[in-house]
Amino acid sequence: MTAVELPASAGVRLASPRGRWVLACSVLGSGMALLDGTVVNIALPRIGEDLGSSLADLQWTVNGYLLTLAGLILLGGSLGDRYGRRRVFVIGVVWFALASALCGIAQDSAMLIAARALQGVGGALLTPGSLALVQSTFRQEDRAKAVGAWSGLGGVAGAVGPFLGGYLVDGPGWRWIFFINVPIAAVVVAVALRHVPESRDRGAAGSFDVGGGALAALSLAGITYALISASGHVSLSWVLRVIVPAVLGVVCGVVFVRVEGRREHPMLPLSVFSSKLFTSMNVLTVCLYAAIGGVFFLLPVELQIAAGYSALRAGVATLPVTVLLLVLSAPAGGLAQRIGPRPLLTLGPLITGVGLLLLTRISPGSAGYFTEVLPAVVVQGLGMSMFVAPLTATVLASVRVDHSGVASGVNNAAARVAQLLVVAALPLAIGLSNQAYRSPHKVDVAFGKAMYICAGLCGITGLLAAVLVPAGPLREVGVDEDEPPRAAPECRAHCAYPTPPLEPGAHKAAR
Numbered sequence: 001m002t003a004v005e006l007p008a009s010a011g012v013r014l015a016s017p018r019g020r021w022v023l024a025c026s027v028l029g030s031g032m033a034l035l036d037g038t039v040v041n042i043a044l045p046r047i048g049e050d051l052g053s054s055l056a057d058l059q060w061t062v063n064g065y066l067l068t069l070a071g072l073i074l075l076g077g078s079l080g081d082r083y084g085r086r087r088v089f090v091i092g093v094v095w096f097a098l099a100s101a102l103c104g105i106a107q108d109s110a111m112l113i114a115a116r117a118l119q120g121v122g123g124a125l126l127t128p129g130s131l132a133l134v135q136s137t138f139r140q141e142d143r144a145k146a147v148g149a150w151s152g153l154g155g156v157a158g159a160v161g162p163f164l165g166g167y168l169v170d171g172p173g174w175r176w177i178f179f180i181n182v183p184i185a186a187v188v189v190a191v192a193l194r195h196v197p198e199s200r201d202r203g204a205a206g207s208f209d210v211g212g213g214a215l216a217a218l219s220l221a222g223i224t225y226a227l228i229s230a231s232g233h234v235s236l237s238w239v240l241r242v243i244v245p246a247v248l249g250v251v252c253g254v255v256f257v258r259v260e261g262r263r264e265h266p267m268l269p270l271s272v273f274s275s276k277l278f279t280s281m282n283v284l285t286v287c288l289y290a291a292i293g294g295v296f297f298l299l300p301v302e303l304q305i306a307a308g309y310s311a312l313r314a315g316v317a318t319l320p321v322t323v324l325l326l327v328l329s330a331p332a333g334g335l336a337q338r339i340g341p342r343p344l345l346t347l348g349p350l351i352t353g354v355g356l357l358l359l360t361r362i363s364p365g366s367a368g369y370f371t372e373v374l375p376a377v378v379v380q381g382l383g384m385s386m387f388v389a390p391l392t393a394t395v396l397a398s399v400r401v402d403h404s405g406v407a408s409g410v411n412n413a414a415a416r417v418a419q420l421l422v423v424a425a426l427p428l429a430i431g432l433s434n435q436a437y438r439s440p441h442k443v444d445v446a447f448g449k450a451m452y453i454c455a456g457l458c459g460i461t462g463l464l465a466a467v468l469v470p471a472g473p474l475r476e477v478g479v480d481e482d483e484p485p486r487a488a489p490e491c492r493a494h495c496a497y498p499t500p501p502l503e504p505g506a507h508k509a510a511r
Contacts, residue, residue, distance in 0.1 A: 011139035012197070014146050021195035022137050026150055029093050029188045030130035031157030032181055033123045036100070038158060039165025040065075041296055042315045043174040045304045047112070050174065054434035055427055056228050057109035062297060062423050063224055064113045068120030069127075070416035071217030074267050074409050075208060077128030081201040082208075085132045090192050092125025097185030104178035136199040155326040162319050166312030209267035215256035216267070220420060222249025227424035231433055272406055277398035280468040285391065285411055285500065286418040287461040288349060291454040292384070293419030294426045295356060298450050301437060303373070306364040306444040317373050324381030325388060333389030340472045341390040345465035348387030353458030355380025360448045364440045383458075392500050394469065415500055426450055
């Protein structure tokens with residue numbers, strides 16, 4: 001196949017053998033990254049024990065990946081448009097696999113953190129690329145079904161993650177949560193080269209906003225480093241490792257905003273924030289996904305260190321959240337279209353907050369799953385399933401149709417940034433120091449404080465939604481009455497709880 005944009009009439013049929021291969025390749029590629037995000041948190045206590053890691057090291061094990069992923073994900077999809085979607089996707093898969101192998105052979109925390117940062121670069125190339133393959137390869141009449149299948153099958157990958165991650169950590173060891181990516185990547189590359197046609201956007205023009213991506217990454221890195229390093233007594237060394245990175249991070253952030261406002265093709269088009277509803281929805285996104293990111297960073301530590309769960313049991317403990325999201329997110333999105341998003345965006349976070357408060361009932365050494373953990377994660381899952389799809393739909397409805405991809409990409413990036421910052425800031429806020437995470441009592445006390453903070457964020461989000469989100473069905477929410485925005489997201493079944501769904505075309509912001 002030549003590397004050109006496929007016309008709708010020449011696209012692949014979903015029901016054809018080639019169509020099934022394309023879908024399988026895309027799902028396996030994105031599923032690999034989704035699995036990795038799910039299982040690493042489960043493995044953190046074992047990684048810390050094996051490598052002698054401090055809590056700061058574990059924070060960077062998560063944030064090293066999130067930092068490069070959040071900074072480059074918008075740019076990654078745009079590279080595929082220009083140089084070939086299959087080519088960039090395959091490069092991302094190979095890069096992710098090689099970085100995963102480096103993670104698996106890491107001999108100390110520094111090597112693991114560096115490899116995780118490299119892994120995030122691969123994730124930034126393959127994650128938007130997997131959806132771009134589906135959107136660009138299939139015939140016009142099959143694209144909505146293909147995107148829905150991609151979303152639903154990706155949800156299955158998310159459901160498998162807790163079982164697989166816990167089994168690998170308890171069985172062959174935590175290194176295998178990274179090694180397993182290598183054979184999966186080999187299959188993805190083989191299928192892509194044999195069955196996936198190349199395509200690119202003929203109209204792609206303009207320079208890439210590499211400078212914007214670098215400034216965004218430097219800003220996040222400086223602020224994250226300062227937050228993780230902020231514990232301890234005030235001294236000259238404390239100033240050097242906290243104040244200086246924080247100031248540099250803020251300065252880079254200010255410069256980033258100025259640069260993006262002047263570029264013809266910015267990574268982050270500031271014009272989308274002219275919609276007050278879009279801006280409000282991103283504020284809600286940051287609050288919600290900060291709370292969710294904090295829970296799923298600390299809950300595996302609480303279950304394994306304080307409650308004495310095995311890695312497998314700790315992973316499976318949160319499975320009801322994934323299942324409820326997979327089953328209920330699409331119906332919640334449909335209900336929001338009929339009655340409007342405000343009731344669900346108000347009640348969903350409040351119910352989620354109740355679930356997080358119930359998690360404080362977990363006690364060291366005696367946490368019964370059916371009495372203490374299950375009721376909490378079920379309530380949490382019910383609340384999350386109420387707001388994930390309506391949140392995405394409202395983000396899309398807050399801008400014009402031709403800006404919906406940009407809006408989705410920005411919203412997805414906002415959620416990743418929220419998770420990045422909460423992993424850095426929450427241990428500082430709850431007084432969990434570098435070695436205290438090894439003490440069951442100290443972990444339990446800190447976890448209780450963290451759940452109150454995260455529940456408070458959910459409560460604030462619910463109250464803000466009641467004030468900021470207009471009443472009425474989604475079709476009444478828009479910025480141009482003559483051209484109604486697309487209200488229904490194409491990715492309807494969603495259970496990747498760290499971030500909202502990434503809609504087709506979300507990478508257009510980076511061009």
